Amino acid sequence: MFDRAVAGDADLVRRCLSGEPGAWDDLVSLYSRYVYAIVTQGYRLSGPDAEDAFQDVFLRVYDRLATLRDPDSIRPWIAQLTRRVCLDRVARKDEPPPAELESVDATIDELDEAFAVREALGRLSGDCQEVLDRFFCRDESYRTIGQELGIPAGTIASRISRCLAKLKEQLDA
């Protein structure tokens, strides 16, 4: 997978615009979950509506990437494109927009935060990624983590604390 942590947004944009092989695949791979989450969780689109909106967003990204003024701002730019595509789709429907749309901004803020954490997590050592993923995402117990990783169970809490501190440093950087 494209290592965004090393290369950065601006470099990814440059690679796409220069026609570098694989760059667009990297961009879609990096932002597909983000866009899909806005479409489905923010605007409550589902089924073919969600799939069409998803494709529309990346078509627009492809068409308009050269107009992006600040390559480091690609994420908010993609978020804005996604909003427009979704609002168009919601407006085209005969039914009134769902009440949940009032909380779209909050949903996108949460997604941005989750995305930032995921990126920061990707910059940690493999050991830290593993232990944080097992405890917070896979919901594994200290004992299971210790057994799986060959670490004394009594040291897992300390290890998680140290890794969280490193994650915080990455988020603050």
Next chain:
Amino acid sequence: MGSAAAETASKAAEIIAGVARETGGSGPGARGAAAQAIALAERLATLSNVDAQVFSAALDALAHGSPDLKSRLEEAAAVPVEIAQKAADVAEAGLHVAERCDGQMRADAAGAAALAAGAALAAANLVRVNLALPADDERVRRAFAAAEDARYAALQALDAGP
């Protein structure tokens, strides 16, 4: 009873998170310990609700001689196993905090670890008395192993200092 065990361990985790925050200020270790305790408290609160649902379904199946009685009872055993394991983690988190916190708050962290150990044992006992499981079942073994881990962590926490 499973719900009560989960709620007790959840409350213990909240106390541990509070001690970590109070005593550690903005230090990275304290924040990490608090984050773990909060995650455990939330998970146990969810397990409390899940346990109430699966236990109710098992009782209903038992009362009506339902053909899926065995599977309902097994579902009702799986949740207390997880409660025991999560409670053991709370006790461990309590030990982690008790060993590092301000002495004035150590009793709270250690006491919370002891509460969690009690909850783990109560949950493990629910697994043992489940009608669907033989005494030598792997789930019974895992639940009591968690309860033993919790007891050990709580004793260490209580012995961590004045």
